[in-house]
Amino acid sequence: MFTAILSQLFPLLPLALAVYISFFILRATDLTLDGSFVLGAAVFAKMLELNYAPMLAGIAALTAGMLAGTGVALIQRKQKIDSLLAGILATFVLLSVNLLIMGRPNISLLAKVTLVSTGINASDLSVNILSGAYSSILCLGVCLILVTRYGLLLRAFGDNPNLLHRLGKNVETHRIGGFALTNSLAAASGCLTAQTIGYADIGMGFGLTLTALGAVILGQQLLQKLSPKHLLHGIQAFAVCLLGVAFYLLATNGLLRLNLNPIYLKMVLGLTLIMFLRTANICTTKRIYESPTT
C-alpha cells in the first residue's frame, strides 16, 4: 500500500499546490485546473508519440498549461466574467482542445521512454524516485516564488485587487501571472500522472480539482493541529499540500483495502470532508472580514 500511495502522491502534489494557490492566494474558484491537468498529459503523450525528446515534451506540457491559464485569465479580464464561470467555460473549450491534440481519447505511453523511466529497467522504485524528484523540485521552486516580492503581489491581488490597482499596479498582468502559474502546475501534474500510470486519457482530470481542494483543506486542518505557529508562507503552502495529499491517499487506499465498493468511495470521502469542515468551522473568504469575538 505504501508504494501505491507514493506513486500517486508525487504526481498529485503540483495539482494540490495549484489548487492551494488559486483558492487561498488568488481567491479564485478555478475549475480550469481539471482541463489543464489533461492538457499537460495530452501534450506530453502526443509529443512522445511524434518522437520528440521527453524533456522537450515536458516543457511543452508546462507551456501549454501556462497558455491555458493565460486564456482563462483573459476571459475574466476586468471582472467581466466570474472566475467560476470562466473556469467552467475554459474547461469546456479545453475538452475539445485536448481531443484535438490527442486525436483519440487515449494514448498509451507504456512502450515509450519517458521522464520517469530510466529507459533500461524501469522499476517501481526508480519511477517513484524520479517523479518525486521532478514534483518536489517544481513545487519547492514555486513555493520559493511565493516568499518573494512577486509572491506578495500575488497575495495582494487575491486579497484586494482594487487597492492593488490604486497602488499603480497592473491587475491584469498579476491575474495572468497567477493563473498561468497554477495551470502550468496542473499541467505538470497531468504530465507526471500520465507517465506513472502509463497512458494519457481524455477523462483523467474529471473532478480532480475538487478532490485536490478537499485534500488541501484537510492538509490545512492537519497542519494547524500539528503546528499552530505561523510558518513562512512558502513552507506552509508546501507542508499543507504534502500533508493533505498524503492523508487523502491514505484514506482512499485504506478504504479500498477495507473492501469498500469503489462506487461509494467519493461519497464517503465527500461526507467525511463535509463533517470535517463543519466542525473545523473554516470559511475561506469570509473569515477575513470577521472581527474577533473573544
Next chain:
Amino acid sequence: MNHPLLEIKNLSYTPQGLSRSVLNNINYKIYPGDFVILLGSNGSGKSSLLKTIDRRTEATTGDILLSNKKISHYSQKEFASQVITLTQNTVDSLFPSLTVLENCFLALERLSIKTFLNQQNPKQFFSTHLKQFNNNLAHHFSTHVSVLSGGEQQALVLALSMLHPPKLLLLDEHVSALDPKAAEHLLKFTAKIIDEHKITCVLTTHDLKTALRFGNRLLALSNGKVSREFNEKEKKALTQEDLLNLYLPPQII
C-alpha cells in the same frame, strides 16, 4: 497668485441609469496648502466629488486638472503617488488578510522601489515610522490587519499614506466609523500631520463643529451644486448657526 494644484471645471456627473445628476456644473480651484472643508448633507454629492477627483468615478462632462494636467492623462502610478483618499472603510486602503509588515511593503509599491532599497533595515524604518502614528502598530508586524481595531487600522492607513506624503489628500469622513474619542484623536492627529507636511487637503464632513475647527476654506454642496463658498476670512467669521442655515432645504416647490 500661484497656480492652483487642483482645478475643477464645469464638472457634472450623472450615474448610468439615473435621471438626475449627482454633480452639477461644479467649478472650484484648490491652491497648494489649502485645507478645504467640504460640507453637505447626505446625498449632496460630497463623496461623489471626491471619487471623481480620485478617478474612482469618471465625470460625465467637465475637466479636473491636477497641476495643470488632466487627471485622466496621468498614469495610475504617477497618480497614485500624488493623490490619496482615506475613507471610513479601511478595506479601501488596506489588504485585510495580509500582515501589518506586508501592508507596509505593499504601500511602497506606490513609489519607486529605489526609495525603499536605500533603507538599510526596512523593518527598523517601518517601526520608527509607525510609532509616530500608533505605538501598538510597531509591535504587531506579523498581525493580520483584519484583527486590528478600527482605530489602529485607520492609524495604519494614515501612516502608510505618509510614507511618502501625497500632494493632495482627500479625507472622505475617514473617522466617522470610530468611537467619538478615537475619532477626535485621529482627526486632530491628521490635522497635525497635514500641517507638518504642508499637504493640500480636502475633508468632507457633515459635522458642523469639525467644519468650524479645521480648514482654511469651506465649500458647501447641496443637491450636487455648490451652494456657498467661503474664503479664509469669511470662514473664520462663521458660526455654527450660519452653517446650520446652509442645511435648510433650499426651496420646496
